[in-house]
Amino acid sequence: MIAAYLLLLVPVVGMLLLSWVNDSHKAGRINIRFNAVALFASLWLAVDVLLEGPILSPTQMLYIDSFNVYLIALTAFVGLTTSIFSGPYMAHEQELGKVGKHRLRLYYTMYQGFMLAMYLVLTTNNMGVMWVAMEGATLATVLLVSLYRTPESVEAAWKYFILCGVGIAQALFGTVLLYFAAEQVHGIQDNALLWTVLHDHASALNPGVMGIAFVFLLVGYGTKIGLVPLHNWLPDAHSEGPTPMSAILSGLLLNDALYAVVRCKMLVDGSLGNHQAGNLMMGFGLLSFLVAVLFLHRQTDIKRLFSYSSIEHMGLMTFAFGIGSPWATFAALFHMTTHSLTKSAIFVTVGYASQLAKSQRMEKIRGLIHTQPAIGWGLLIGTVAIAGFPPFGVFASEFLVLIATMHDYPWLTPLLLFGIGIAFAGLFRKIQPMVFGDIPKGQLPIHANMLPVMIHIGIVLLLGLSIPTFLGHWFNQATQLISGKLPL
Amino acid sequence: MEITQLSHYQQAILLLAALIVLTSFLMLGQSRLLRLVFIFAVQGILLAVTTALAADVLDSPHLYISALLTLSLKGIFIPIMLQRLVISMGLHRDMETLKNPARVMMGGTGLVVFSYYVCLPIVKLSPLITLNTIAISMAVVLLGMLLMITRRQAVAHVVGFMSIENGLFFAAVVSTYGMPMVVELGIAFDVLVAAVLFGVFFFHIRSSIDSLDVDQLNRLNEVEK
Numbered sequence: 001m002i003a004a005y006l007l008l009l010v011p012v013v014g015m016l017l018l019s020w021v022n023d024s025h026k027a028g029r030i031n032i033r034f035n036a037v038a039l040f041a042s043l044w045l046a047v048d049v050l051l052e053g054p055i056l057s058p059t060q061m062l063y064i065d066s067f068n069v070y071l072i073a074l075t076a077f078v079g080l081t082t083s084i085f086s087g088p089y090m091a092h093e094q095e096l097g098k099v100g101k102h103r104l105r106l107y108y109t110m111y112q113g114f115m116l117a118m119y120l121v122l123t124t125n126n127m128g129v130m131w132v133a134m135e136g137a138t139l140a141t142v143l144l145v146s147l148y149r150t151p152e153s154v155e156a157a158w159k160y161f162i163l164c165g166v167g168i169a170q171a172l173f174g175t176v177l178l179y180f181a182a183e184q185v186h187g188i189q190d191n192a193l194l195w196t197v198l199h200d201h202a203s204a205l206n207p208g209v210m211g212i213a214f215v216f217l218l219v220g221y222g223t224k225i226g227l228v229p230l231h232n233w234l235p236d237a238h239s240e241g242p243t244p245m246s247a248i249l250s251g252l253l254l255n256d257a258l259y260a261v262v263r264c265k266m267l268v269d270g271s272l273g274n275h276q277a278g279n280l281m282m283g284f285g286l287l288s289f290l291v292a293v294l295f296l297h298r299q300t301d302i303k304r305l306f307s308y309s310s311i312e313h314m315g316l317m318t319f320a321f322g323i324g325s326p327w328a329t330f331a332a333l334f335h336m337t338t339h340s341l342t343k344s345a346i347f348v349t350v351g352y353a354s355q356l357a358k359s360q361r362m363e364k365i366r367g368l369i370h371t372q373p374a375i376g377w378g379l380l381i382g383t384v385a386i387a388g389f390p391p392f393g394v395f396a397s398e399f400l401v402l403i404a405t406m407h408d409y410p411w412l413t414p415l416l417l418f419g420i421g422i423a424f425a426g427l428f429r430k431i432q433p434m435v436f437g438d439i440p441k442g443q444l445p446i447h448a449n450m451l452p453v454m455i456h457i458g459i460v461l462l463l464g465l466s467i468p469t470f471l472g473h474w475f476n477q478a479t480q481l482i483s484g485k486l487p488l
Numbered sequence: 489m490e491i492t493q494l495s496h497y498q499q500a501i502l503l504l505a506a507l508i509v510l511t512s513f514l515m516l517g518q519s520r521l522l523r524l525v526f527i528f529a530v531q532g533i534l535l536a537v538t539t540a541l542a543a544d545v546l547d548s549p550h551l552y553i554s555a556l557l558t559l560s561l562k563g564i565f566i567p568i569m570l571q572r573l574v575i576s577m578g579l580h581r582d583m584e585t586l587k588n589p590a591r592v593m594m595g596g597t598g599l600v601v602f603s604y605y606v607c608l609p610i611v612k613l614s615p616l617i618t619l620n621t622i623a624i625s626m627a628v629v630l631l632g633m634l635l636m637i638t639r640r641q642a643v644a645h646v647v648g649f650m651s652i653e654n655g656l657f658f659a660a661v662v663s664t665y666g667m668p669m670v671v672e673l674g675i676a677f678d679v680l681v682a683a684v685l686f687g688v689f690f691f692h693i694r695s696s697i698d699s700l701d702v703d704q705l706n707r708l709n710e711v712e713k
Contacts, residue, residue: 061670126668126670126671128667128668128670128671128674128675129670129671129674131671131674131675132671132674132675132677132678133674135675135678135682136678139678139681139682139685142685143685143688146689146692149692149695149696150696151696151697151707152707152708154689154692154693154696154705155696155705155706155707155708156708157689157692158642158689158693158702158705159705159708161685161686161689162636162645162649165649165682166633166636166649166652169629169649169652169653169656170629172653172656172675173625173626173629173655173656173659175667176656176659176660176663176664176667177622177659179660179664179667180610180622180663180664183664192668193667193668193671208609208610209609209610211609212606212607212609212610236708239708240708295710298710
């Protein structure tokens, strides 16, 4: 339990401290240390849960089971590696004159603020607090999207603010309805928004109200996942914000929003006893998946390209959670991990590539592998991994999704295969000239720390070859929690 | 059920619900920004009155804190902040031409009917009053969205956004007697931060496109120009 409190305390202290540090180099190093301590706390928490099972805090405000504990560890890990990347990267941006000292201070403070919001979403047991933290994540990142103050970035941030603000308001309406349904049940008093209490009484909750509530919750949190047709903010925010922001938005925020939806689905399933919530998620997930793969082909900005790829993968995960069978749930949990690791590694590489080419436009980025092999290979391998090639982990998880679909909805498998094929073509058509093309005049290597990328890709490779026992154990337990059965 | 059979409290709540949805319609038809902000303040005050009434009748003291928060945030702080911004940016003289006001109003009416339709399953498990209030609050949420869709002014968007939150609060107060305190405080904090950030954004937008007309925010596009 101490570990959970420590996890929440670290970013708070980090925020307070970093809002006073003016020296941006020092702030970058402090940011890394705070994230390292948070990772330590999350691993401690993971070991606790592994040994003792689910933990409920004495005031019932925090609840940690095998479903969220692995997401907490993942969040802390990606937070740390991205912060290692972000220090030198932001220092370089400062040298280029894109940001000043004060804005960097804001950047580092809000980095910790965002991490706090993410940890709060994951650890809280209260559906209302979950909503507050989710909105907090928007508020923390909205000024970071417009950090460069270009007209494009201000526009992207405004879109992000309005769309996510209105979207997440729907989730609040859903939460109110959830509370309303809970208050009708005997035996629930003032703790009617606690997830554990709701889950225990799920079968007694009124199905009519819960059905309506889930629609609102899905639309609300779905805006944050980037589900089509509420995805418009995502490519803009990813492409105009600083690259470390894109890495943690894609790697963490989307996952955690999906986590919130799945928590709600577990309640609604218990109340409705049918597959209505799952059908909604499958529909939205499949639509997002297909629309995103088609839009991949139209992009000219490298970060927009990969943000559409994020929508595609989030759509696939939503779809898999929607199927709801143990296999599909296992695959979705696995895919959350592999996608988050791969995508943040890609964004780090893309950040370096666009610094190297001094542009984010794909037609300007050429000959990476000749100028700086590390970046070229990083981008190539990252793309191979995200496109779902063996032996990387994304292949394994996508394959599992396909098998699960084949088992329950065979007629949907061609659509998935078609989408994966199109996405593969879209990515490689764009990436190939960037990596292998002729070097433009005057392109010089830059200082790049590829260690985070190598670690991420290494883990994804390892996961593709074999899942370590403790991780498999977590996935199994989480699957049992969500779908009620063990996968095998 | 006859309306006279309801208790005075329920009748008062219904009256307030009607007034709140009326303010939503007034906002929809208002083309002057300062007037819009004023109507928004009235809506916030009505919401605070509802909360205070519920606190008194249901004898739940924590709703008083909620009422106070609503009054100070939605009734006073945010409207005054918006009013100052509008005046300092010289927007109070512009009048936005509303396209098809009649059609927008008809659309709004349609949304209210739609809200009642969606909330029908709820009527089975609770009395008339709950159906009315949940449907009305959903209508306020949808009308807020309609307001945002039909306007081009960033200030009007913020008013629409905040009015959506008013609708949500109304639902929380009337149907469930308020959310738990920690959640209410969290939401109030979020609303406060959002309001301040919106203020910051007005200046950013104005310095980047030299006006607050969000139709001009059109650089990011899927189609190459």
